[in-house]
Amino acid sequence: MSHVLIIEDDERIRASMRLALEDEGYTVSDVESGEEALAALEGSTPDVVLIDLMLPGIDGFETCRRVRRTSTVPVIVVTARSDTHDVVAGLEAGADDYVTKPFVAKELAARIRALLRRARPDDESPSTFTFGDVAVERDAGVVTRAGEEVHCTRTEFRLLCELAENAGRVLSREHLLERVWGYDYFGDGRLVDVHVRRLRTKVEPDPAAPQFILTVRGMGYKLVV
Amino acid sequence: MTPPRRGRRLRNRLGLRARVTAAFAVGALALSCVMAGITYFAARQSILAERQATAQHQAFVNASLVERSLRSSRSDLTQLLESVDTLPGSRSVLHTGGQWYATSISVSERTLPLALRATVSGGSAATQRFVASGAPQFAVGVPLPSVKSQYFEVFSLAEVASTLRTLAAALGAAALVTVVGGAALGRWASRRTLRPLAGVTDAAVAIAEGGLGTRVDAGDDADLQALASAFNRMATNLQQRIEREARFTSDVSHELRSPLTTLSASVAVLQAHRDELEPRAQRALSLLDADLDRFRRMVDDLLEISRFDAGSAELALDDVDPVELVRHALAGASPAAGADVPVDVDPRAAALRLRVDKRRFERVVANLVDNAARYAGGVRRVLVLPGRPGGDGRVGSVRVVVEDNGPGIPPSERDRLFERFYRGELAGRRATGDGTGLGLSLVAEHVRLHGGSVWIEDAPGGGARFVVELPLDPEGSGRRAPSDGALGTTGPLAAVVRPPSPEPPRPRGTVAS
Numbered sequence: 108m109s110h111v112l113i114i115e116d117d118e119r120i121r122a123s124m125r126l127a128l129e130d131e132g133y134t135v136s137d138v139e140s141g142e143e144a145l146a147a148l149e150g151s152t153p154d155v156v157l158i159d160l161m162l163p164g165i166d167g168f169e170t171c172r173r174v175r176r177t178s179t180v181p182v183i184v185v186t187a188r189s190d191t192h193d194v195v196a197g198l199e200a201g202a203d204d205y206v207t208k209p210f211v212a213k214e215l216a217a218r219i220r221a222l223l224r225r226a227r228p229d230d231e232s233p234s235t236f237t238f239g240d241v242a243v244e245r246d247a248g249v250v251t252r253a254g255e256e257v258h259c260t261r262t263e264f265r266l267l268c269e270l271a272e273n274a275g276r277v278l279s280r281e282h283l284l285e286r287v288w289g290y291d292y293f294g295d296g297r298l299v300d301v302h303v304r305r306l307r308t309k310v311e312p313d314p315a316a317p318q319f320i321l322t323v324r325g326m327g328y329k330l331v332v
Numbered sequence: 333m334t335p336p337r338r339g340r341r342l343r344n345r346l347g348l349r350a351r352v353t354a355a356f357a358v359g360a361l362a363l364s365c366v367m368a369g370i371t372y373f374a375a376r377q378s379i380l381a382e383r384q385a386t387a388q389h390q391a392f393v394n395a396s397l398v399e400r401s402l403r404s405s406r407s408d409l410t411q412l413l414e415s416v417d418t419l420p421g422s423r424s425v426l427h428t429g430g431q432w433y434a435t436s437i438s439v440s441e442r443t444l445p446l447a448l449r450a451t452v453s454g455g456s457a458a459t460q461r462f463v464a465s466g467a468p469q470f471a472v473g474v475p476l477p478s479v480k481s482q483y484f485e486v487f488s489l490a491e492v493a494s495t496l497r498t499l500a501a502a503l504g505a506a507a508l509v510t511v512v513g514g515a516a517l518g519r520w521a522s523r524r525t526l527r528p529l530a531g532v533t534d535a536a537v538a539i540a541e542g543g544l545g546t547r548v549d550a551g552d553d554a555d556l557q558a559l560a561s562a563f564n565r566m567a568t569n570l571q572q573r574i575e576r577e578a579r580f581t582s583d584v585s586h587e588l589r590s591p592l593t594t595l596s597a598s599v600a601v602l603q604a605h606r607d608e609l610e611p612r613a614q615r616a617l618s619l620l621d622a623d624l625d626r627f628r629r630m631v632d633d634l635l636e637i638s639r640f641d642a643g644s645a646e647l648a649l650d651d652v653d654p655v656e657l658v659r660h661a662l663a664g665a666s667p668a669a670g671a672d673v674p675v676d677v678d679p680r681a682a683a684l685r686l687r688v689d690k691r692r693f694e695r696v697v698a699n700l701v702d703n704a705a706r707y708a709g710g711v712r713r714v715l716v717l718p719g720r721p722g723g724d725g726r727v728g729s730v731r732v733v734v735e736d737n738g739p740g741i742p743p744s745e746r747d748r749l750f751e752r753f754y755r756g757e758l759a760g761r762r763a764t765g766d767g768t769g770l771g772l773s774l775v776a777e778h779v780r781l782h783g784g785s786v787w788i789e790d791a792p793g794g795g796a797r798f799v800v801e802l803p804l805d806p807e808g809s810g811r812r813a814p815s816d817g818a819l820g821t822t823g824p825l826a827a828v829v830r831p832p833s834p835e836p837p838r839p840r841g842t843v844a845s
Contacts, residue, residue, distance in 0.1 A: 117590050123597035130604045187589045209592035209628055212600035280650060291660075295691075296650055325651045325687070 109223055112153040113137040114144040114170060115185070116162050120208075124157070127212035133219070141170030152180060155219050159185045160197055168200045175201030179260045181222035185210075198301035203262040204288060205295075221289030222262065236271035238319050238332040241310045243271055250310070257309050262287060266302050267310070270320060270330035279327040303328055352522035353515055360514020364507035372503055376496055383492050384470055387422065388459060391472035391485040398426060402479040409433045421488040428481035438465070439486050448473050452482045461489070468493050528556045532563055544571040544643065578641035585635035592631060595624055626768070633770040636695075637752070640777045647689045647781055647806060654686040654730045655716050661697035662714065673701070673711045680718045684730055687805040692778040696786075699771040700734040700798050706767050708738025712795060719801050727804070729784070734798045735791040746788040750776040775800070782806045 111133045115121040118139070125135045136153070138144045141162050148156075156174060160167035171182055184197035187208045194205055204218055236243040240253040245268050250257040259267065265287045270278065284294030287302075303322075307314040320330050346354070394416045401412050413424045413435045423436040425444065432441040441449070443464050451458040452473035459472050468489035475482050531548055538546040547567060550560030599621050606614055639645045655677050662673060697714075704711045712735045719729030741749065748754050753769040775798075779786045784802035791797035 117594075119594040120590060120597070123594045123601070126601045127597040130601055187586050208589040209596045209631070212597050296648060 108132065108134050109154040109219070110134045110136070110151075111219065112144065112147065112156045114139075114141065114157065114162065114167070115159040116140065117159075120159075124212075124215075128216065128219075131212065131216040133216075141165040141167070141173070144170055145173055148174060148178065148180075152178065154180070155222055156180055156182045157185055157215075158182060158202070160193060161187060168196055171197065171200040171202055175260075179258060181261055183215075183218055183222065194295070195297055195301060198298065199305075201260070201305075203260060204298065217289070224265075224289065236268075236274070238271070238274070238330065239310075239312070241319070243267060252310060259306075259309060263302060263306050263309070266299075267306055270328065274330045274332050277323045277326050277329045282327070299328070349519070349522045349526060352525075353518040356518020356521070357511055357515035360517075361507070361511045363514075364510035368503035368507050372496075372500055375499055379492055379495060380489075383487070383489065384459065387470055387485070387487040388472050390422070391474060391483070392457075394424065394485060395474035395476060395483040398424075398483050399476040399479055399481070402428060402476065402481060410435070421491065423486050425484040425486065426481060427484070428476075428479060443469075443486060444471055444473070444484055448484075449482075452484070528553070528559070532559065535563065535567070539567055539570070542643070544574060575642060578638050578643075581634060581638035582642060585631050585638060588631045592624075592628055596628065599624055630768040630770070633768045633774055636774055637770060637777070640781075645777070645781055648691070649687045649806065650690050652686050652688060652690060652693075654684055654688075654732070655682055657686070657688070657690065657693055658697055658714060658716055658732055661694040662701060673714055675714045675716065678715070678717045680727065681716045681730055684718065684727065684804060686730055686802065687807070688782060688802060689778075692781065693802075696775050696778050696800055697732060697734070699775050700800070702767075703771055703798075704734060704736035704738070708736035708796060710737050711735065712737050712791070719803075729801050729803045732800045732802075734800075736795050736798075738795050740790050740794060741788055741796045749788065750786070 111128055113121055113124055113128075113135060115124065115137065116139050121137045121139065125137055128135050136147070138147055141158075142164055144156070144158070158167045158171050158174075162170065165173070167184060167186075171184060174180065174182060181204075182202045184194075184200075184202040184205045185208060186193050186197060186205055197205055203222055206215055206218060234245045236245070241257075242251045244250075248264060250259050250264065250267065266283065269283060269286050280296040280299045281294070283299045284290040284296070288294060288298060290298075303320060304314070307317050307320055311317045311319060319332075320328060323329055397416055398412065409426060409428065409431075410433055413426055413433055416424055416435075423434065423439045425435075425439055425441060426433040427441065434440050445460050445462050448458055448460040448471055452475050455475050455477060457472070457474045459470065461468065461470050463469065464486075470487045470489050471484055472487075473482060473484045528548075528550070535546045535548045544567070547564045548560040550557040599617070602609075602617050603621065606617065609617060636645075655675070658675055662675070701711050701714075715731070715733035715735070717731040717733060718727040719731050721727050750772050752773040754772075776786055779800055779802065782802050783806045784800065786798065786800045789797045789799060
């Protein structure tokens with residue numbers, strides 16, 4: 108049974124989310140501030156963390172950044188402001204995905220399920236990819252660069268595998284949203300953009316001038332070996 | 333119509349610049365006329381006076397010569413007259429002993445004015461200007477009492493007249509040049525004076541089109557600074573007010589989201605345990621769920637509208653296949669409305685790639701379909717057509733057409749349908765009261781943000797036909813999304829909702845979805 112940690116300052120939202128997620132079969136714990144959440148995370152590691160961006164004290168963005176410093180746990184940010192900047196800032200802070208209030212419980216459950224999925228192995232493709240000095244071992248879930256392990260979130264890892272399995276082919280944002288995030292046609296392309304940026308900082312020698320993960324304007328991304 | 337009013341009307345019609353130009357031209361004309369007139373008359377006086385003085389002097393010299401000759405001997409008078417040293421163009425006439433003698437057949441005593449002859453006969457010297465044989469003449473008459481004779485000399489002023497004519501022509505030309513110069517100066521001056529006004533006009537237009545951050549730069553002209561600062565103050569107040577209103581709507585919508593989240597999650601839990609409820613409670617839950625859904629859509633729409641009002645709406649562009657997008661959008665619409673509506677695709681549209689904000693495009697199609705389902709008996713069909721080709725013959729836009737089963741929409745209602753919360757004649761036809769009242773206005777806003785347009789026509793075979801035309805690339809077509817501070821409400825709607833244009837090309841082959 109997967110464990111979800113909810114960080115939300117509004118007591119009633121917290122309680123109702125807890126009820127709804129428990130109905131969906133999750134074990135839920137909840138805290139009302141970023142400070143409490145960071146303390147709770149030191150004791151146990153949940154499978155998914157939901158962070159409300161508007162928190163008193165250290166806000167959701169900062170909480171997200173601090174969680175990311177020590178953990179690769181999947182994070183979904185919950186925002187009341189779906190304005191461009193909040194969503195992108197939340198993703199930049201390290202979130203894997205986002206939901207906008209007011210969300211439907213089923214939708215949130217679907218997002219959580221998608222993040223908990225393991226990378227879908229493609230039988231025909233090899234389980235190890237290399238490009239430059241980067242090596243990806245799909246089954247072990249390990250990425251190394253010049254022999255040293257690179258810490259990737261599960262989403263980043265899935266994205267990297269998807270790109271590497273299809274090295275040389277241009278993958279559209281829709282394709283990546285579907286394969287990596289489990290979205291249908293109307294996923295938010297910014298998810299892909301922010302994650303690609305983050306991935307580049309981990310595997311590219313110069314993230315500003317990528318050599319491996321290339322943007323194909325108007326079409327999507329491709330990984331070249 | 334009384335003349336003064338007509339005059340005012342003319343002035344108003346001419347415009348300030350034309351009037352200033354005309355005033356300068358008229359002023360230049362008046363000034364140059366006066367100057368030319370003075371110059372002409374002064375020159376004429378001076379030239380005539382000099383010519384007459386010379387003539388008079390010569391006539392007196394000649395007269396004394398003739399008198400001396402007459403006194404000494406009575407030689408051949410004609411020869412005598414010819415020997416008198418005359419200026420070119422002057423002729424002498426002598427009256428002596430009752431006889432007239434002249435140096436030229438072109439003159440005789442009859443040429444001389446009677447008044448002159450009378451005065452000179454009376455013993456006084458006299459001069460007179462007159463016209464003979466079509467040319468101005470000047471005659472000097474000198475009595476020669478010692479020989480009982482009168483000597484006359486007639487000078488032609490034709491040369492002087494010709495000089496004066498040349499002068500007049502030159503002055504006229506100069507006046508003309510001055511008038512043209514005056515008009516040009518007036519035009520330049522008025523343009524220069526009005527240039528700041530043009531700046532204010534541009535700024536006002538920019539503000540009307542949504543650029544609320546537009547301000548006027550007065551430069552360092554003290555006269556203009558008052559206008560510019562007043563204008564800028566007005567613009568700032570307007571901007572603040574609009575932003576305050578937009579922020580208010582946005583804040584309200586945001587505040588509503590928290591309780592909505594709780595409601596939504598709680599109702600989901602209740603729905604999951606529906607079977608445990610009594611039938612009456614189940615009915616109540618259904619009502620709660622349905623209106624919660626409507627409430628949520630309303631808050632979403634209000635928030636969306638407030639983003640347009642605040643100018644913070646931004647396009648997240650993606651390259652898509654328009655047909656696929658339309659099908660997805662239809663699938664996303666409420667099942668009753670458009671799940672199995674046929675989509676007719678023009679083959680030329682099938683090959684097009686469209687750069688749009690997918691979420692907004694989906695809202696546009698879904699709202700149109702929703703609208704048809706609510707008020708017009710559902711969607712009859714959806715068409716995807718290429719837009720009309722541009723100047724280079726290439727298709728630069730795509731049209732999505734939604735036709736409904738309703739009775740059609742009278743032309744007078746068409747534009748107003750895109751207004752927020754517009755009810756109008758449709759109010760009576762509201763089949764289900766669960767619309768948000770913002771659907772079509774959001775359609776217009778989304779389309780406008782893409783630089784496209786939306787309008788309503790009569791569908792062939794009855795019903796209304798909503799046409800959305802979007803450029804294939806909102807950025808490539810030179811129309812960018814409004815920048816910060818842009819306003820997306822009042823004025824711009826007129827630019828979005830346009831009257832029906834000629835029939836778009838009909839699909840040649842159709843593909844049913």
